[in-house]
Amino acid sequence: MNFATRNPYNNQLIEEFAFLSDAELESRLTASREAALHWRNTSFVERAALVLAIGSKLKERRQEMAETITLEMGKLLNEALGEVDKCIGACEYYAEHAETMLQDDLISTPASRSLVSYEPLGTVLAIMPWNFPLWQVFRCMIPNLMAGNAVLLKHAPNVPRSAKAIEQLVIDAGAPEGLFADLTISVDQAAKVIADYRVHGVAFTGSEMAGRQIGALAGQHLKKAVLELGGSDPLIILDDADLEAAVDVAMRARFANAGQICIAAKRFLVVSSRMAEFTEMVVERSRALQAGDPMLAETTLAPMARADLRDKVHQQLQATVADGAKLLTGGDMLPGDGFFYAPTVLSEVELGMTAFSEEIFGPVAAIISVRDEADAIAQANATRFGLGASIWTQDVAKGEQLARCLDVGAAFVNAQVASDVRMPFGGTKASGLGRELGVNGIREFCNAKSVWVA
Numbered sequence: 001m002n003f004a005t006r007n008p009y010n011n012q013l014i015e016e017f018a019f020l021s022d023a024e025l026e027s028r029l030t031a032s033r034e035a036a037l038h039w040r041n042t043s044f045v046e047r048a049a050l051v052l053a054i055g056s057k058l059k060e061r062r063q064e065m066a067e068t069i070t071l072e073m074g075k076l077l078n079e080a081l082g083e084v085d086k087c088i089g090a091c092e093y094y095a096e097h098a099e100t101m102l103q104d105d106l107i108s109t110p111a112s113r114s115l116v117s118y119e120p121l122g123t124v125l126a127i128m129p130w131n132f133p134l135w136q137v138f139r140c141m142i143p144n145l146m147a148g149n150a151v152l153l154k155h156a157p158n159v160p161r162s163a164k165a166i167e168q169l170v171i172d173a174g175a176p177e178g179l180f181a182d183l184t185i186s187v188d189q190a191a192k193v194i195a196d197y198r199v200h201g202v203a204f205t206g207s208e209m210a211g212r213q214i215g216a217l218a219g220q221h222l223k224k225a226v227l228e229l230g231g232s233d234p235l236i237i238l239d240d241a242d243l244e245a246a247v248d249v250a251m252r253a254r255f256a257n258a259g260q261i262c263i264a265a266k267r268f269l270v271v272s273s274r275m276a277e278f279t280e281m282v283v284e285r286s287r288a289l290q291a292g293d294p295m296l297a298e299t300t301l302a303p304m305a306r307a308d309l310r311d312k313v314h315q316q317l318q319a320t321v322a323d324g325a326k327l328l329t330g331g332d333m334l335p336g337d338g339f340f341y342a343p344t345v346l347s348e349v350e351l352g353m354t355a356f357s358e359e360i361f362g363p364v365a366a367i368i369s370v371r372d373e374a375d376a377i378a379q380a381n382a383t384r385f386g387l388g389a390s391i392w393t394q395d396v397a398k399g400e401q402l403a404r405c406l407d408v409g410a411a412f413v414n415a416q417v418a419s420d421v422r423m424p425f426g427g428t429k430a431s432g433l434g435r436e437l438g439v440n441g442i443r444e445f446c447n448a449k450s451v452w453v454a
Contacts, residue, residue, distance in 0.1 A: 003157050008074030008303040009293055011337045017160045019186050025193070028152070031178030032123045033198040036150035039179055040120045044102075047146050048095035053173035054142070055091030058084060065134060065165060067295070072159045073130050074303040074339070075257055076294045087138040093421045094442070098146035101439045102446065113453040118446040120148030121224065122200035125193055127154045127214065129206045130305055131260045133162035139419065140203045141166075141180060143442040152199070154183045154190050158306060195221045201445045204228070205262070208359075208385075208430050215433075226434030226444050228262070228426055230359040231387030233408070233417060234380035235265035238373055239273045241392035242414070247281045249390070249416045250365070255289060255343055258302040259363035260309070263388045263410070263417050266360060267349070268367045269376045275369050279347060282365060283328050286343040291334055303338040304362055310339045313362035320346060320355040320366070330364070351382055359385065373402060381407045386428035388417035409435075 002018040020028070039047075058065065066080035075083070105116040124144050128136045133155070141151045155163035167182040183193065194202055194217050201224040204214045211229040218225035235253065237246055253265040270278045292299035304310040310333060321327055330344030344364040349355050355366040370376040380389055388410040393399045399413035409427040410417055419425040424440035426432055435441045 003160075005072060005158050005160055006306075007071055008305050009295075009338045011307070011339070014071065015161065017184055019189065020184055022189075025183065025185060025189060028178070028181045028183060029193070029196055029198050032150045032152055032181060033178075035176050035178035036120070036122045038176060039145075039150060040122075040148040042148065044099040044146070047098070047148065050173060050175055051091050051095045051142055051145055054170055054175075055088045055095075057169050057173050058088050058091070061165075061169065062088075065162075065169075068161050068165055069133050069159075070294050072161055073133060073305045074294055076299060076302045078297065079257060079302075083132055083135050087134050087142075090138050090142050090421050094142050094146045098143070098442060101442050102147060104451075109452070111452045111454055113451075115451050117449045117451055118147070118443055119449055120144075121445045121447055123150045123152060123198055124201045124203055124445050125152045125154065125190075125199050127190065127202065127204045127206070128156065130156035130159045131257060131262070133159040134166065135419075136205050137163075137166055139421075139425075139436050139441075141170075143437070144445055145179070147442055147446055149200075149445055150178065151180050152183055152193065153181065154185055154193070160184060191217060194218055194223060199223065201225065203436070203445075211432060224445060226426070226436060227432040228434075228436065229387075229430060229432040230361075230385060231262050231427060231431050232267060232357070232359050232383045232385045233263065233265050233388045234267045234269050234376075234390075234406075236370075236373075236376045236380060236389065236391045236402075237268065237270040237274055237278055238376070238391065238393040239271045240394045241274065242394060243274060243278060243281070245414070246392040247278065247285065250282060251285050253390075253416055254365045255286070255301065255363050258304045258341070259313075260305060260361050262359075262361075263419065265390060265417070266364075266366065267356065267380075268365060269370050269379055270367060271372060271376065272369050275367075279328070279345075279367055282367070283345050286329055286345050286365070289343045291340045291342075301340070301343060301363065303340045305339065307339050309361065310341050313341055313360055313364060316354045316358060316360050317344060317346075317364055320349065320353045323353045325349045325353055325355060325366070351379065357383060373398075377402060377405050381405075384430040387431040388412070388427075390415065390417050 069080040289301040330342035334340035349366040403411035424435040424438040
């Protein structure tokens with residue numbers, strides 16, 4: 001069995017890759033098990049040395065890695081360079097702070113000494129998406145290596161070069177054999193890996209549908225699972241918002257990476273008093289985006305990663321317009337061999353429409369009118385998703401108060417929603433369960449062991 005990966009800019013074949021044979025997969029599982037048994041007994045100093053070496057190698061290959069990302073999934077090169085830099089920062093952060101994050105929690109009990117220790121589970125299978133081919137892997141891999149776990153990677157099939165480059169990076173940094181390995185495997189093989197006794201947890205980022213399937217399979221085999229799924233994130237504009245700053249973020253949130261970001265704002269909830277001005281600004285800036293070669297600095301709109309993803313976005317758009325939404329700009333595929341979709345803005349989007357209730361994973365913005373802040377919160381929460389949200393107001397105390405009313409895993413006031421190594425990241429409701437990053441994230445695949453000394 002094999003699959004092909006294509007350049008989203010021109011639809012040209014990049015390379016074909018064969019799936020691992022069952023024998024090759026068995027060998028990697030065995031090596032991972034042996035590496036995990038060894039690595040759990042290493043000191044934080046040893047773990048930090050490896051993680052810092054990984055970061056150092058990544059610095060050396062910064063340009064090469066970014067170009068690989070852009071070639072495989074179409075991201076603008078400057079965005080890919082930023083992604084690489086974020087991964088380097090994660091290596092440095094966890095090398096410095098992981099020991100403190102995982103130190104024993106001393107508990108006051110009738111015992112002479114009682115504590116909770118955080119010990120590694122073993123091997124974690126990371127099933128990762130294509131939209132951030134490096135960062136998604138690093139934000140799982142680096143905390144788990146520092147926690148004492150081994151990591152197996154099943155990457156998205158359209159970014160195999162990125163997966164193999166990460167594996168080579170870890171090897172060249174001096175990692176023990178099997179501590180991190182790329183698994184070029186099929187969906188059926190992945191199911192067998194989840195079931196295998198040598199795998200102790202599953203970290204998945206991707207669609208809601210796939211997350212439900214993986215979560216069910218992990219549960220069937222009593223494996224810990226962390227699921228980061230889709231979102232229909234609101235960006236709320238109140239009547240006292242700094243509109244220029246809010247629109248700057250709205251444009252980045254919706255059109256960076258061709259709109260293919262799970263945590264990006266997808267619904268713009270705007271109070272009626274600011275509706276006309278906000279809409280005019282977003283439409284004008286959307287029309288100014290320039291599609292082109294993502295390797296070039298002048299390009300401001302990247303292609304979508306695959307043709308089928310673009311087709312789905314177009315179908316969702318058509319369904320929303322058919323239900324009564326107004327198309328203000330865009331709304332179609334751009335000509336050429338690449339997978340470009342025109343920057344699109346919809347208004348008069350309402351509850352029940354596709355663009356309101358589903359995640360549109362592409363360059364489509366849905367503008368929704370709200371009466372006031374209470375209506376904004378109600379409409380923001382009127383979705384099965386709960387990943388992130390932002391609120392724009394010059395009254396920061398009110399912004400924080402309203403942020404606490406949002407059913408999401410991350411609520412930002414006057415800032416773009418983003419993942420940060422210092423803070424837990426994940427969603428509620430259909431956006432998933434568990435957390436990555438921060439203290440909560442690094443402990444997800446640890447055994448919280450109670451130790452009681454009478």
